[in-house]
Amino acid sequence: MEKRLFRALQARQSEFEQDGICIDLREGEAVLRAVDSHLGRYTLKISTASVDAGFFISVISSDTSPAPPDNHIIRDPSAVLAFLNRRLDQLHGHDPDAEVILSRIETWASSREAAEDWYRYTPIPALGGNTAQQQVAKGGVKDVLAYLDHLGQGGYA
Structure with a gap:
């Protein structure tokens, strides 16, 4: 090292x-x-x-x-x-970017738990197969928000 x-x-x-x-x-x-x-x-x-x-x-x-x-x-x-x-x-759950994204996901997910599961485990083809959490970890918060905007405007996942 x-x-x-x-x-x-x-x-x-x-x-x-x-x-x-x-x-x-x-x-x-x-x-x-x-x-x-x-x-x-x-x-x-x-x-x-x-x-x-x-x-x-x-x-x-x-x-x-x-x-x-x-x-x-x-x-x-x-x-x-x-x-x-x-x-x-x-x-440790201290990520303000995750909170912004989770609050947006929670509006269409059935619960906070469902929003967290989607954020952590759902691969997103438009983000190279990364989950939202993985993309945020790579510094791609804007990419995830743009993807959510796209979905909110009726775009395809």
Whole structure:
């Protein structure tokens, strides 16, 4: 693992642990284990994909889930930390972007729970097969909102 990223994660280790996130730092990878706001367990693995590609990040649900792993390749170590902070906020239910999207989905879903299930588990072909949650995690909030606008105007899913 790149030394700057390793040191940054190491420096935040006690902060992660205070938030209930177990972190295991090894030479070639970092493994974070977290529990989301719905008590689902997640593992976030960061490893060096290759010198050219940067860092490979995989977010995997430890519970039985229909969602496939959420995989990312990020080149910049500081972008990896920003991604981790955002993704951990999402898992802990502190994501304001998710709230905006969920409130819009809830208007046509039968309940908040149905809206959350759609947000987390429904692949959207127009977004490359990503779920709304995966697209938001990649910084594509505007893409999800545009898709919802399209649906609201009578467009096809």
